[in-house]
Amino acid sequence: MLRSDICFVEENPGFLKPIGITSERAYRPWVIQPNLEVWQEICRKINRESAGRAQGRSSLLKLADDKTGPLFRYSFTIRFYRPGIICIEVQLLDEIGDQPSDFFRNRNFHNHLSASMAAQILLGILASGQTKNYHTLSSFSARPAMLYAAPTSRDRFEEWKQENKALLVGLLLNIPHYESSSDEFVNNIFGINKEINVKYAKGALSIVSKQGVLTVYPNEGSDLLRDIEREHARRFRFLEYALVLQNFLEHFQKIRVADKIKAEFLLFLSTPFLRGDANLPRTVTGSNTWKILSDEFSLSRSLSALESVYIEESKSQEKYYTKLKPEVYGSLGYMDEVSRVTKRHRNWVLRDLSDKKLLTLLLTIIGVLLAGIKLITG
Incomplete structure (x- = not known):
């Protein structure tokens, strides 16, 4: 464990195992645990400098977007990928609406004003290493993981799915006017995701893309909720992993200029999952999920685009x-x-x-x- 004035950092060997990545040779994140002072500073800043409201002294905060509105619970999990990529998983633990319009609004993280501000403050504090005189960092990308209890029974779930395919694709890809989408486009998205739904085909639907993850299940008669939630979380971890690897490749040249030894070693750890055909022996659906995301993020193509000298240098050190x-x-x-x-x-x-x-x-x-x-x- 490494400690600083604002947090401590721990190894995180269990992050990849649930998604079937069991090889030690993997680009594995660490976990960052901010100190009490960090969470207190977040609440102070939200309460003083925004229209929102915040309560809490840990990674579980109660947040509202205005002073008189209801508080909702948000949990924050922070992972660090070497040499300098931070991922903050923000989980909304309470329901906010159940209509498609609610989902279209809430899929955009920046519409969660207080939670978004908390993430900006966290990034600023972590980047500066202090809880004073830091700059809030608003430049970050966010992807939604949506779990939708559809207004139907398990017996009618298949029929409901067919009737609402355009809506579901619209939610996944953020297309508010989903009614205008062509049948060919909608069916193509469903076709790409066909293999990852074999396990619970009659009781749930999951579709993934680089835009996010959407999992749908019937709100009546489903006895698979725990399993469905677990699969949903796995798929979002895959999305995070693909997003991080893309970021790593995009900035590889700068990383290598800063520290050649570190960059080449991290490339060695990443390469098996950049090729797009990674075999995850513990989960067939995991392999299929990874294939979809690695294609969407063009990971194999990005690896090929690296200068051959970088790849050869890393390979030459494998021994x-x-x-x-x-x-x-x-x-x-x-x-x-x-x-x-x-x-x-x-x-x-x-x-x-x-x-x-x-x-x-x-x-x-x-x-x-x-x-x-x-x-x-x-």
């Missing part, structure tokens, strides 16, 4: 990375070990000696010199 104990890959002190085992690689003499290339090179040079001497003296 050193595999000497590490697997638990090092996601550990807080990973860079000490990575630097230690790749030291030989960074010294070209030691590297070539270990590869038995230097001797051949010297013999070749000596042979050329001898030939030259003979020529001159002959």
Whole structure:
């Protein structure tokens, strides 16, 4: 565990296991736990500088968007992906409306004024490392994960689904005028997501894209709610993971300029899931979900777009990375070990000696010199 004045950071080995990623070679996040002072500062700032209202002393806050409105519970979970990507999972624990219009409004995180402000404050504090004299950071992207109890019974769920396909695609992709969508477009989205719905095909529907995740189930007669909620959470984790990997690739060159050793090691951890055909042996639907998202985010194409020298440099060091104990890959002190085992690689003499290339090179040079001497003296 690492501590600072505002938070502590812990390893998070369990984040990827529920979605079927069990390999130690994975781009694994850490979890950030802000101190009490951070949550108090968030509440103070919302109460003093906005029209909203906030209560709480932990990652579970009660928030309202105006001074007299009802309070709703929001939980905040913060994950850190090396070297500098922060994801804040904000979960609304209370229901706010049950009509499609409510969902269209609430799918936009910025419409949750106090929760959005809390996230901005969190990012500002974490970026500055202090709870005073920080700047709130409003530049971030957000994706919704919507769980919708459809107004129908389990017996009529299939019929309801067919009648509301355009609405569901509209909710997923934020198309308020979904009635204008073509049948071909709507059916294509359903077709892409067909394989991930095999498990609970008659009792639930889940559709995913880079725009978000939507899971629908009948509000009457469903005895699968817990399982459905678990699958819904898994799919949102996949979305977060794909979004982070895209961000990592997008900024890879800058990351490499700042720290070449770290960048190449993190690329090594990421590569199996950037190819788009990652095999997740524990979950078939997980593999299908990942295939959809990796295609949507063009991860394989983005990997191919990296300069070949970056990829080759990372590959050339794999023999050193595999000497590490697997638990090092996601550990807080990973860079000490990575630097230690790749030291030989960074010294070209030691590297070539270990590869038995230097001797051949010297013999070749000596042979050329001898030939030259003979020529001159002959």
